[in-house]
Amino acid sequence: MSLIDLANPTRFLALSARVLPWLAAATVILLTIGLYQSASAPDDYQQGATVKIMFIHVPNAWLSMFVWGVMSLASLGTLVWRHPLADVAAKAAAPIGASFTFLALLTGSLWGRPMWGTYWEWDARLTSVLILFLMYLGLMALWRAVEDPSRAARAAAVLTLVGALNLPIIKFSVDWWNTLHQPASVMRMGGSTLDKAFLVPLLVMAVAFTLLFVTLHLAAMRNEILRRRVRSLQMMQASQKAA
Amino acid sequence: MMSLGPYASFIVTSYAAAAIVVVMLIGWVVIDYRNQTARLRELDRSGVTRRSGRSATDTP
Amino acid sequence: MTALAALIRRDIRIALRVGGGALIGVLFFLTVVVLMPFAVGPDLALLSRLGPAILWLGALLASLLTLDRLFMADHEDGSLDLIAMSRTPLELACAAKALAHWLAAGLPLVVATPVLGLLLNLDMVATGAVALTLLAGTPALTFTGMIGAALAVTLHRGGLLMAVLVLPLSIPVLIFGVAASQAAIAGPLSFGAPFSILCALSLVSLVIGPFAAAASLKHGLD
C-alpha cells in the first residue's frame, strides 16, 4: 500500500470502508474500559469526586489542540502538494474539533464551578481554549461562506496555518494577561504530579477519545468525498442537456 | 451506586453533555452519509454518469 | 400577503444556506464580547457591572455589520428592480426584508445572550433582563439600520459609510436598552419606564424605517 494509492479518493473510500468497523470497535472497547476505570478511580483528597470530570475534560482539551494539529498538517497538504484529499481532511476535521473544544470548555466550567464558585473564570487556560473555540467557529464559517470547495480550501488552509503559528503567541499573551491560574499538572517538567490511580484512567480515556476522533474523522471524510462527487455530478447534470 | 459527593450533579452533567455531543456527532456523520448516498443514487437513476463511465454509486 | 411571505421565506432561506450570513453575526457578537475582558481585565466584579453595556454594544455592532448587504445583494443581481416594479408596495417589501433579516440574524443574538452572560459573570436575573431588552430593542436596530442599507444602495457605497450614517441613529436604542437592563440589575430606577420607551422606539422604527428606506431606494435605482 503506497501513499499514492491512499491518495486516490476512490481507493480511500474502499480502504476506509474496511478499516472503519475495526476502528469503531476499538473505540467502543477502549471507551468502556476507560469509563469503568474512571468510575472506580478514588476521590482526590482535595477535589473529592469532582476529579472525575477531569477524565473527560483533559482528553477533550487534548483533542481540541490535536485536531488543530491534524488540520494544520492537512493544510500543508493543501498548500504544498495541492492534494484534494487534504482539503477533505481539513474540512471534515473542523466541526469535530469544534465539538471537542466545546466539550472541553463546558466540562472545564462545570469543574470550575465547585472549585472557584463560578462557572466561568477568565483563567488563562480556559480563556485560551475559548479563543481556540472561536477560531474553530471562524474556520467553519469560512468553509460555509465560499461555495466552491477548492477555493475555500485554499483560504481555510492559510487561516489554519496562521492559527497554528498564532496559538502559542495567544497562549503566551493570555498567560501573561492573567497570571491567576493553576499550574499545569500532567506535562510538568520532571515527571507527572498526578497519582497513578488517576493517570492510568486518564491516559486510557485520552487514547479512547483520540480513537473516537479518528473514527469520526474518517467517516466525515468519506461523507465529504461523497458530497463532492454529488456536486460534480450535479454540475455535469446542469450542462448535460443543451436544448 | 458509587458516591459522588456534594457535586454529583456537576459530574453527571459533564458526562451527560459529553455523551450527548458524541451522539450528535455520530448522528451527523450517519445522517450525512445517508443523504449523500441517497443523492448519488438519485443522480445515478437520472442517468448522470461520471466521465470514466462508472456508476456513481459504486463504492466498493 | 403571499408575495410578502414568499419574500420573507426566500431571504431566510438564503441567509441559512451556504454563503448566507445569518450565523456569522452571532459569531461576531461572540468574538466582540470575548475581546472585551482582554481590554478591561479579568476582574469579574467589574465585568458583571459592565456586562449589559458590553452585550448591547456587541449586539449593536453585530446587527449593523450584517445589515450592510440587506439591499446591496438584491441591487447587484437585479432583484431589486423587479421588487420595485411589482404590485407589492416597496415600503411593505422593505419591511418584509427587514423582518426576515431580524429573524435570521437578530433573533440568534438574543438566543446567544445567556451563554455570553455566563462569560461576563451576570446572574440569571441580569442575563434575563439583557436578553429581554435585546429582544425588544434589536428590531429597532434592524429597522433603523435598514435606512442606512438603503442609502448604501443609493450612494453605491456600503461598509463604513453605512456605519457612520446609522450608528448615531441607534443611540436612543442603546441608551434605553442599557438603562433598562441596569435598572433590572441594580436599580434604583424602575425597569418598566426605560423598557417601555425601548418598546416604543422599536414600534416607531417599525413605521419610519420602511418608509425612509423605500423613499431612498426609489431614487437610487438608476
Next chain:
Amino acid sequence: MNGLVQGQMQLTGRGVTCVRGGREVFSRLDFQAASGEAVAVVGRNGSGKTSLLRLLAGLLIPAGGTIVLDGGDADMTLPEQCHYLGHRDALKPALSVVENLSFWADFLGGERCDAAASLTTVGLDHAALLPAAFLSAGQRRRLSLARLLTVRRPVWLLDEPTNALDAAGQEMFGGLMRAHLARGGMIIAATHAPLGIDARELRIGGGV
C-alpha cells in the same frame, strides 16, 4: 395558453426626455406600440436604449414628457403590467432553479402558469433541483425567460434578450415571443442583434 389581455392596448410616449447624471441621454422622444406588436429599440452604445426601458418600467423618472398605457388593466400602473428582463438575471445562486422561479411567481402574483411547464419550455427541466450557482450564463438567461412564461404580463421589456443564448436558445426564444404577440402581448426590446421576429424599428440617439 388562454388570454390575458383585455382588448387592444396602446402604449404611447410623447416628448419623453431622459436625463441621467446631469447628461441628457435623449430628448423629446415620441413612440408608440400596440397589442401584438414588437418594437426593436436600436441605436449606438450610450444612446439610451436601456434608459428608455427603465423609464417604461418605472425605474427611472422621465425629465419630461408622458408615457401612457391605454386599454390595459385600469387598476394597475404600467410597471405592474410589465415584465422587465434586464442585463442582470435576478437569480440567487444559493437557491435551486425551481426555488428561484417559484419565488418570483409567488412574489409577482397575478395570473400564472405551471412553473415546471415553463422550465420544460426553456429546456431547464433536468436542472430544476440544482442550485442556480451551477448554471451557465445561457442557462441563467433561460431561467429568466421562464419567469416571463410563468407569470403572465401583457408588456415585455427586454434588454438585449438574446445575449448569452445559443442558436437553439434564440430560436426557442423567437417562438416564445411570437406566441406572446399572438396572444395580444406587446414587446419592446433593446437590441443590437436581430431579434428573430418581425419588429418595428425605433431608432434613438441619431447617428447610424
